[in-house]
Amino acid sequence: MLEKMNTFTNLLTRRISGERRAINAENPTGEKGKGGISASELGPCRKGNPCILDITPGATVTLADFSGCGLIDHIWFTLLDPICFQPHTLSGTILRIYWDQECTPSVEAPIGDFFCCGFDQNCIVNSAPIAVNPNRSFNCYFPMPFRKHFRITIQNCTNETIPRLFYQIDFRLLSTLPEDTVYFHAKWNQRLKNTANLGEDYTILSLPKADGHYVGTYLAVTSYEPYCWCEGELKFYIDGDLEYPTICGTGTEDYFGGAWAFGIPHNGHAVETTFSSLYTGFPYFSHPNVNQTISNRGLYRFHLPDPIMFNHMIRVTIQQIGKHDGHLFERIDDITSVAYWYQTHE
Structure with a gap:
């Protein structure tokens, strides 16, 4: 049902059900006929309140708190102006999304990593569900259904005030959702070099009790050793897999479409x-020399044409293996990841 709701054919050639709404600083409640009420120097309804000002260190700001049934189909953010961009803003601004009055967020990740821009570096991303455009325009097109309520917050975990945050949440109100509707999730994880053991696989996601489908991976790797860094294989342990996975890739760059x-x-x-395409990408690389001692790389893979289904558990891991002079070797690097998936709502 959700796939049909989001194909251009069905959206544009059939009558569209529901009611279109948007939440932003100009209409923070998303109420009908309540947009652009604030006045500017030009008068009422003339760009009077386009953004949230001065988010202080440690503060959490609620961007949206809406009751109803529907589907979010686009989220847009931008932070600051280019001339006053501050370090650690992308890694230290935490996005959280809650569905249907839940206490634990279904989405929790730094805003930069969520939008495939790790290392506090903006990069151009031209994928189907995530698009990052000039200049630091962050767009998400993952469909996000909700039955009763959704709440979206931003927390400033940096030591600096965020002077401006612009945002818009576009969604459709619906009378009901199909019974088999699953909810969008995203989880951030990180393991630094000094906490890892040689030969120990990194866990991108582990859900011991869940029913749904896995739809994407963002990976940010800081490599501290020279030579080839990307021989590690991604593994998907599904529905009871223990020692060996059902799906095992052939190499890191292979999984990410290279x-x-x-x-x-x-x-x-x-x-x-570097490259960026609909479902796979390598949009960020800090050094052009493969033998640089320290370099940063950002990669994504979205399983929209090929979601990985699981009925009661899934665990996603990646090895850290390099290669030099024709021989494989175990290596330890910093790894940060975001896993994207849908699952049934408890």
Whole structure:
């Protein structure tokens, strides 16, 4: 049902049910006929309240608190102006989304990592569910259904005040949702080099009791050792898998839609090359030299055409394996990830 609701054919060639609403600083409640009421120097309804001002360190701001039934189909953010961009804003601003009065958020991640921009670095992302456009325009198109209520918050976990936050949550009010509707989730995780053991796989997601489908991975890797960094395989342990997974990939760059360490031959050397496409991407690389001692890489894979279904459990891991002179070796790097999935609501 949700797939049909989000295909262009059904959206544009059939009568669309529901009622369109939007929540932003100009209409923070999303009420009908209540947008743009605040006045500016130009008068009422003339860009009087376009953003939230001065989010102080430690403060949590509620962006949306809405009761009803429907589907969020677009979320947009931008923070600050380019001339006053502050370090750690993207990693230290935490996005949380709660469905149907739940106490624990179904979505919890730094805003940068959620939008595939790790390392506090903005990069262009041209995927189907996540788009990051000039300049620091963060867009999410994952469909997010809710039966009774949704609440979206932002917390400033940096030491600096966020002077401006612009946002808009676009959603459709519906009379009901199908009984088999599943809810959107996203979870951030991180393991630093000094807390890892050689040969220990990194866990991207572990759900011991859940029913749904896995739809995406964002991975940010800081490599501290030279030579090839991307021989590690991603593994999906599904519905009772213990020692061995049902799905085991062939290498990190392979899973993220590339090959041969994303290297394009140039003057006798392979030059790692970034790219961004609908479902796979390598949008950020801090150094052009594959043998740099320390470098940062951001990658994404969205399983929209190929969701990974699970009936009662799933565990997603990745190895940390490198290669030099034709030989594999275990390595330890900093890894940060965001897992995206849908599951039934308890």
